[in-house]
Amino acid sequence: MFAERLKIAQSGVQAALDAALEFHADLPVVQAMRYALRGGKRFRAFLVLETARLHGIYAAEAMPAAAAVEALHAYSLVHDDLPCMDDDDLRRGQPTVHVKWDEATAVLAGDGLQALAFELCCDTALGSRRLELVQALARASGAEGMVLGQALDIAAETAGAPLSLDEITRLQMAKTGALIEFSATAGAILAGADTIPLARYAKALGLAFQIADDILDASGDPAKVGKAVGKDRAANKATFVSHLGLKGAKARARALVDEAQSALAIYGMKADTLRDAARYVIERDV
């Protein structure tokens, strides 16, 4: 079921994002926004739609929020790839935005994608809960979420001493974890239901996801991964793999998947697809 539902998320979200950017098609910034929004696994959108379904909410009702989270994710990638940040030339096997256009266009396209995320999120159905959802998205995005994580990452690069395992965990919980937690709790927020079990699920899942990323960087095939690998070791960067070793990192990721799955106990069989999703994040080789 997971693979099928991920595909539903992919096509639904692509249609929503295409519709949202039908204006000013002649402008390089808008072209760059569309380019940054193409492809991607749409795993965060899947989490929004799947936790919405878990709470009896139509996919159509949650689709703007699912598109919003992908727009926010896309913005973070465009800015992270900038020369003054991670300085990456490739993303999903294609030139990054600042390589294909220029830095100014990349800064602006990212800025526009963040604004688009909030505009989309406001379009979510279920009027009375939308504001809570927008507020949660803003918190996941800002200086207590993604921006905090990226700031800690930059601070670590200039600090000299490698990060401890606790520090890496804190960094990643903000950098990638906050948006995954938003995505996985979106359904509960929209339904006015308890978000705690899904937040637990998301926290474990987000860390497992990041450990899997570190494992891919340490041992993945660049042709499959679609971006440069071995960057962490070349930069002498502390990662889950540098602390735990490849075998230890894999064991930690498996334990986190178990933890994520057990957080779903109260939902019974209805949460099986989310359980499969948790296993997927450490089994993917791309």
Add this chain to the structure above:
Amino acid sequence: MFAERLKIAQSGVQAALDAALEFHADLPVVQAMRYALRGGKRFRAFLVLETARLHGIYAAEAMPAAAAVEALHAYSLVHDDLPCMDDDDLRRGQPTVHVKWDEATAVLAGDGLQALAFELCCDTALGSRRLELVQALARASGAEGMVLGQALDIAAETAGAPLSLDEITRLQMAKTGALIEFSATAGAILAGADTIPLARYAKALGLAFQIADDILDASGDPAKVGKAVGKDRAANKATFVSHLGLKGAKARARALVDEAQSALAIYGMKADTLRDAARYVIERDV
């Protein structure tokens, strides 16, 4: 009254912004966010509070929206000043964020300020109208507002041929006009009232504001203006002044102020402070 009410906006908004950034004070990105938020005329915040008052809404109820608009404005300045954009070293007489810190910190601080703007806007009182307000803010910020204006500005620089007066008008209506229009209609949005008269007021005011900026760049004193002047002429950039001449630009600005003031007719004397504000934008010498 205008000067007193601008001061009220200044102190109220500063308190709201300080309270919003009381976390992670040790992080350079958060320090840079605070730095970018200091000072400024707070003219946009004043417009939010004054149009809220016009519709019988307490300043305290509209304050988060007033703070939000200043956070969004601050983010746009930090990113506009970047080397890949306008490459400015001075802002309000002080080093710009990327000069005082570095480019990565400036990109992230701007990103964090945009997220903060949406978070603050969600905090506005008057529950049922907040979502419309957030949506209007997202539209003013994104690829149909500020980002569009900045994109047109960059496109103009690389195009070779100078912009026509109509093209400059379109560019400025997006780049600075959209956020001024948001600010001036915020009170009506929160009250569920007609936004058309205030939108007319804001459109004329926003253009007058930009013409005054062009006049300052052409003839202002850099010590008073707090940033470099004469940049437009040095860059051979088409502006209202290059098209209309200094005298013609001043006449156009005055005509726009008349237009802005006449749009307020239906509010009677209650809108006198907004009328004064319109005159202020072309009389300020800083």
